[in-house]
Amino acid sequence: MTDEKAPERDPEAVSKFVESFAAQLVEAGLQRMPARVFAALLSSDTGTLTSSELSEQLKISPAAVSGAVRYLAQVHMVSREREPGSRRERYRVHAGQWYEALTNREAVIKRWEHALREGVDSLGADTPAGRRLAETLAFFEFIDGEVIAMMERWRVRREELFGAS
Amino acid sequence: MTDEKAPERDPEAVSKFVESFAAQLVEAGLQRMPARVFAALLSSDTGTLTSSELSEQLKISPAAVSGAVRYLAQVHMVSREREPGSRRERYRVHAGQWYEALTNREAVIKRWEHALREGVDSLGADTPAGRRLAETLAFFEFIDGEVIAMMERWRVRREELFGAS
């Protein structure tokens, strides 16, 4: 009900959410800057922000934005887009895309499996320790398959709930 | 085939596995000392080690062991046992117990959900950002249920593979 034409959200409220969600991400193991940048994108209206918008909103240097975004892109939590006809770059969080990245723990799991296999070999499959490692390995192999099926079910569910593909 | 009565494993090989598996755990977000301690327990024959054994094997101070173990116990990755009739404490990794702790990310997820709910409220459920947050929230709620069912299936599977309950 103000006379502003674009209904600007209360920056105070946005910032409050950004910081509190970022804090949770940090606690879960993400670095601080990537967490804040990601939270900011998640709570933006378009799901996209430019480098300078991020820099301004979060009060951090362009260098920090650059580093954070590079990391986030690497783990597929955001994607980068070039605005045609401008040097400006836009960073985007696809609603449906990012938590699939959580799934990409898969790469991590593969490495765990590798390390465990080596362990089973070098300690001996017939030793108590070897057996313990083998069981852990079996667990991860199980998880591998389950996660894939689970994400399949989620896509179906999501369709039900929100319609859009 | 040596004349040693207890068939000591090659400490070299054990150490190699411990360090390489610990490295993976670190990369996944665990702190260094807890990771090393945990890997050492995982590759021990009995699945238990005393404080001084850990201290010696990993070449770290008793203080470091104490800190690492406190953390691991807190997140339920190891349990502590008192040897009756001795001040000595024993730390144990239950083969089937520890990866259930991975599941206890559950607590983490609950906090994420809380933060997201607040975000939806304060940004407005009818805004684009609000809708994005709501979808993310729905995803986590979905995961909650799935993980529980998945662990159920694992227990069945484990029974098949290894027999022991």
Add this chain to the structure above:
DNA sequence: CCTTAACTTCACAAATTTCTGAAAGTAGCG
């Protein structure tokens, strides 16, 4: 081409985290 707007890289200062030695508990055992 040259200018300029944008992003990236790099070296370093600051903040944080990690590990240790030393001191202080705590409980078994004589």
Add this chain to the structure above:
DNA sequence: CGCTACTTTCAGAAATTTGTGAAGTTAAGG
């Protein structure tokens, strides 16, 4: 009751991580 064998706590040194300013790079637009 106190000695002894362990473990935990704590303050601080050392290592690591983080974020910045400044210089470097790249491409759009004149």
